[in-house]
Amino acid sequence: MIPRSGSTNSLMDVAGIYVGHAQDAKLRSGVTVLHFDEAMACAVDMRGGGPATRETDAVGPDATLGIAHAITLSGGSVFGLAAGDAVAQALCARGVGFSPVVGARPVPLVPGACIYDLANGGAKDWDNTAPYATLAHEALSAPSSSAIGSVGAGIGAVAGAWRGGIGTASIITEGITIAALVVVNPIGSPVMPDGRTLWAWPFELGDEFGGRRPNTDMPASVALPVDIKGGRAPGAATCIGAVAVSIPVARETLRRIAIMAQDGLARAIRPSHARFDGDTLFALAPLDRPPSDPDLSMLLGSAAADCVARSVGRAVWAADAGWPGTPSLREASIAW
Secondary structure (H helix, E strand, O other): OOOEOOOOOOHHHOOOEEEEEEEEOOOOEEEEEEEEEEEEEEEEEEOOOOOOEEOOHHHOOOOOOOEEEEEEEEOOHHHHHHHHHHHHHHHHHOOOOEOOOOOOOOEOOOOEEEOOOOOOOOOOOOOOOOOHHHHHHHHHHOOOOOOOEOOHHHOOOEEOOEEOEEEEEEEEEOOEEEEEEEEEEOOOEOEOOOOOOEOOHHHOOOOOOOOOOOOOOOOOOOOOOOOOOOOOOOOOOEEEEEEEEOOOOOHHHHHHHHHHHOHHHHHHOEOOOOOOOOOEEEEEEEOOOOOOOHHHHHHHHHHHHHHHHHHHHHHHHHOOOOOOOOOOHHHHHHHO
């Protein structure tokens, strides 16, 4: 069977998930909010040495509930964590959340993760209050969007030496929809040594990120790419995002999907999961707890990793021209 994407080729192809973006071009930063018709089962996997995260223990393997009412993805490093507080307050005001005591204020569970984009030259000169709570409110209220490239939390992202951004992709297999959304801001390079071809090219469906194929005579190399991110420091780069499946799965299966989905970053970015990165991926599924199925976890985890790799490719290909010294791969291709 020929693989095919869903109707929007995005995370929204999994029913009940909505994606809102808000960004500030002068700030060169933004927020993306994933929110749902109802709470979803949620797991998380973190790789690399420099994460900036919120409420990951609440969806960890030892958590009591393991659910999420929304997920925030933000720029701003630790300052971007305010996006989760803002979304939690807004959802509570809507009556969304769990309440173990009848009549008590509902408690929304809003895990989140941030990228480091503080050094991209944007106007980060806020006074006492960072703008991420305001951006989060805007993203939560924005129309749901399958936009890719320089939007939301990805507007200020840099992928190696190239513009990064937001990418999303989906695939349908055996009647199940699997999808991913990734904010691409790694220290590693998404581009092969030819300077033209994305590492993710074997996973591309159609020409969703340019259809460029490598020269078969290009020699393999074990050296670090020349176009990795400069000014390296722990925690100065990362990829964050979520994968989702359209069917309920066991809790251990959902965590395995999150773990396997991280392989998509390694397929599309070299190197990945470095001490400079804080790679964090959430996994989502409808809230039910069927028995564990190891074969199903392999199928869904493998497909999720492919969607993550494609999301990286789509993010980098769709990114707008950057500031001086940070080119857009798509716009550079005009001169090829």
